[in-house]
Amino acid sequence: MARFIFGRVVQSLILLCLVSMIGFAVLHLAPGGPLAQFALVPGMSQADIARIAAQMGLDRPLPIQYWEWFTRLLLGDWGNSYRDSQPVLSVIGSRLGATLQLMVTATLIAIVLGVWIGVMGAIRRYSVFDYLGTIGAMIALSIPTFWFGLVMIYIFSVKLGWLPSGNRSTVGDGSFFDYAYHLIAPSIVLALVEVAVWSRYMRSSMLDVINQDFIRTARAKGLPERVVLFHHTMRNALLPMITLAGLELPVLLSGALVTETVFTWPGMGRLFLDSLGYRDYPVVMGILMFSAVLVLVGNLLADCFCAIADPRIRLD
Amino acid sequence: MMVKAVDYLEEDPVLTVVKQPRSANRAWQRFRRHRLAMFGVFMIVLLVLATAVGPHLIPFDDLFIDIRNRFAPPLSGAHVLGTDPLGRDLAARLLMAGRISLTVGFAAMVISTIIGTVIGVVAGFYGRIVGTILMRFVDAILCFPTIFLVLALAALIKPSVVTITLIIAATGWMEVARVVESQIRTLRERDFATAALMMGASDRYIMFRELIPNAIGPIVVAATLCIARAILMEAYVSFLGYGIQPPAASWGNMLNNAQQYLGSAPWLAIFPGLMITLAVTSFNFIGDGLRDALDARLDVS
Numbered sequence: 001m002a003r004f005i006f007g008r009v010v011q012s013l014i015l016l017c018l019v020s021m022i023g024f025a026v027l028h029l030a031p032g033g034p035l036a037q038f039a040l041v042p043g044m045s046q047a048d049i050a051r052i053a054a055q056m057g058l059d060r061p062l063p064i065q066y067w068e069w070f071t072r073l074l075l076g077d078w079g080n081s082y083r084d085s086q087p088v089l090s091v092i093g094s095r096l097g098a099t100l101q102l103m104v105t106a107t108l109i110a111i112v113l114g115v116w117i118g119v120m121g122a123i124r125r126y127s128v129f130d131y132l133g134t135i136g137a138m139i140a141l142s143i144p145t146f147w148f149g150l151v152m153i154y155i156f157s158v159k160l161g162w163l164p165s166g167n168r169s170t171v172g173d174g175s176f177f178d179y180a181y182h183l184i185a186p187s188i189v190l191a192l193v194e195v196a197v198w199s200r201y202m203r204s205s206m207l208d209v210i211n212q213d214f215i216r217t218a219r220a221k222g223l224p225e226r227v228v229l230f231h232h233t234m235r236n237a238l239l240p241m242i243t244l245a246g247l248e249l250p251v252l253l254s255g256a257l258v259t260e261t262v263f264t265w266p267g268m269g270r271l272f273l274d275s276l277g278y279r280d281y282p283v284v285m286g287i288l289m290f291s292a293v294l295v296l297v298g299n300l301l302a303d304c305f306c307a308i309a310d311p312r313i314r315l316d
Numbered sequence: 317m318m319v320k321a322v323d324y325l326e327e328d329p330v331l332t333v334v335k336q337p338r339s340a341n342r343a344w345q346r347f348r349r350h351r352l353a354m355f356g357v358f359m360i361v362l363l364v365l366a367t368a369v370g371p372h373l374i375p376f377d378d379l380f381i382d383i384r385n386r387f388a389p390p391l392s393g394a395h396v397l398g399t400d401p402l403g404r405d406l407a408a409r410l411l412m413a414g415r416i417s418l419t420v421g422f423a424a425m426v427i428s429t430i431i432g433t434v435i436g437v438v439a440g441f442y443g444r445i446v447g448t449i450l451m452r453f454v455d456a457i458l459c460f461p462t463i464f465l466v467l468a469l470a471a472l473i474k475p476s477v478v479t480i481t482l483i484i485a486a487t488g489w490m491e492v493a494r495v496v497e498s499q500i501r502t503l504r505e506r507d508f509a510t511a512a513l514m515m516g517a518s519d520r521y522i523m524f525r526e527l528i529p530n531a532i533g534p535i536v537v538a539a540t541l542c543i544a545r546a547i548l549m550e551a552y553v554s555f556l557g558y559g560i561q562p563p564a565a566s567w568g569n570m571l572n573n574a575q576q577y578l579g580s581a582p583w584l585a586i587f588p589g590l591m592i593t594l595a596v597t598s599f600n601f602i603g604d605g606l607r608d609a610l611d612a613r614l615d616v617s
Contacts, residue, residue, distance in 0.1 A: 014452065015452065015455055015456050015459065018452060018453055018455075018456035019456045019459050019460070021456075022456055022457060022460070026465070026468055026469065026472070135352065138352075138597065138600050138601065138604065139593070139597050141600060142544065142548070142593055142596035142597040142600050143589075143593050143596075144548060144551050144552065144555070144568075144589060144592050144593070144596075145552075146552065146555050146571065147551075147571060147585070147588075147589030147592065147593070150571065150574065150575055150578065150585045150589065151585070151586075151589070153575075153578060154578050154582050154585065158578050158579050158582075250458065250459065250460065250461040250462065251461070253461035253464070254461040254462055254463040254464065257461070257463050257464065257467075258463065258552060258555075258556070261556060262575065272464060272467070273467070273556060276467060276468070276471045276558070279471075284468055284471070285468075287464065288460065288464055288465070288468055291460065291461050291464055292459040292460045292461075293459075295459045295460075295461070296459055
């Protein structure tokens with residue numbers, strides 16, 4: 001077990017190095033590189049820019065610059081925002097809660113609905129329910145998240161007036177009920193794609209397990225079908241879903257960015273877009289790296305949980 | 317020629333005498349029976365024809381501004397689908413936007429399929445250190461949520477149709493590379509690959525003339541799903557304001573300002589979204605049909 005986790009941690013660290021190289025490359029891709037924002041300032045001469053570049057150490061060879069950037073990254077010094085001079089990590093930290101709230105709620109909806117649709121689809125294979133589930137999942141995967149958000153706002157906020165059209169809470173009302181009320185529409189919108197993915201994976205995972213020998217044994221020894229399906233099959237079919245939760249993190253983060261934009265949700269995705277508008281590169285780079293590291297850590301945790309839950313994985 | 321002489325050696329001589337239909341034919345028959353896939357093909361043909369011919373048939377120009385006729389609802393007058401805040405005909409804009417959105421999706425698919433195939437085949441063929449480095453690199457890119465990466469690149473580089481296509485292609489080849497790599501890794505061990513090696517064929521010849529033609533099925537499936545993803549990605553980026561820039565229309569940027577008129581002019585939000593969903597669903601259906609049709613394991617049953 002310890003060996004398995006150690007191996008996965010080493011793999012993740014190698015991946016972290018590669019991820020940071022990609023981030024560094026993106027940073028230097030901008031015309032003018034990290035100096036792009038100074039080039040826009042009026043009255044800035046070529047000599048001034050060269051002086052700033054030397055001060056910032058940008059005239060040194062790229063590998064040295066990368067090493068310095070990477071070590072500062074590891075030490076938690078991610079630079080300051082151009083907008084309000086706050087440290088990037090604390091700017092991100094102040095918005096992280098809202099995004100996580102949205103992502104966790106959406107994932108819970110996806111787990112409950114997706115697992116249910118997947119299990120029912122697998123049990124009643126090729127039934128009307130199964131076909132509708134399959135087609136519905138493919139359509140759900142094709143609907144642009146932001147458009148689904150607009151349709152939700154149009155139906156439930158504009159026409160019916162049941163749900164708020166945005167924001168995390170009503171100003172002056174900080175009750176739990178108010179927060180939950182504002183959370184309904186955005187989390188459903190974000191969950192749509194996830195429900196589709198979870199139901200597909202759950203269905204095929206159920207079918208994989210249901211054809212195995214130990215299920216035949218369980219049936220042969222006369223266990224009620226209910227016990228076979230929900231105790232033996234579903235328990236085993238749920239194991240790969242732990243990995244799926246990790247794998248879906250980037251998709252979930254992408255979706256959160258779009259959902260937050262439509263619902264003016266004060267989260268990390270919204271911060272990313274605002275920072276792009278202000279050309280606030282330290283924050284943009286910070287969020288880019290932060291989300292990649294979040295995905296890395298999420299996948300690592302998912303694999304470790306999977307190994308704890310399923311001893312067969314550790315032996316590979 | 318897709319079928320190589322060495323391939324015949326692998327087939328059962330008894331079966332080949334009984335004149336089996338060629339596997340391409342069988343795949344085509346399976347594909348034609350796949351109703352959703354046929355629906356997808358029909359819709360895509362319809363969309364391509366409509367965007368190619370339609371703008372010439374509509375009596376309005378997509379950029380013609382008519383302030384007196386702004387916010388005309390659908391089916392109310394000369395404008396079948398209504399007009400936008402500047403009085404421009406929505407139907408004409410939808411079709412012109414379709415040209416851009418479909419072209420960007422298709423071009424991005426071609427580029428990312430080429431990148432993905434080349435990287436996948438090199439990684440799968442050489443394996444060991446080269447393969448490991450390349451595939452870990454793919455894993456590393458996949459750690460970034462795609463939209464964050466695309467937006468950051470689009471904001472740094474001056475947006476135009478060409479750059480947006482390149483950015484979407486540059487962030488969309490990883491799935492193809494994974495598919496190709498796993499295919500090539502198993503194909504490399506097959507007898508026909510060994511035979512080609514023994515005949516003294518160069519690495520390049522084996523990779524591109526022997527291995528890739530045999531992996532063409534999964535590549536086609538991945539490419540089809542790649543178009544769907546590219547169209548969706550263009551819509552996202554344009555909706556967020558960093559993609560196709562006005563006055564040029566794309567399905568995504570038509571939705572850009574639609575939110576503020578949701579109460580008064582909901583059709584501005586409904587139609588472009590429907591077009592995106594239709595196009596992406598169709599490509600996903602086709603991809604699903606191709607996957608089923610090209611999966612030779614189904615032949616056994």
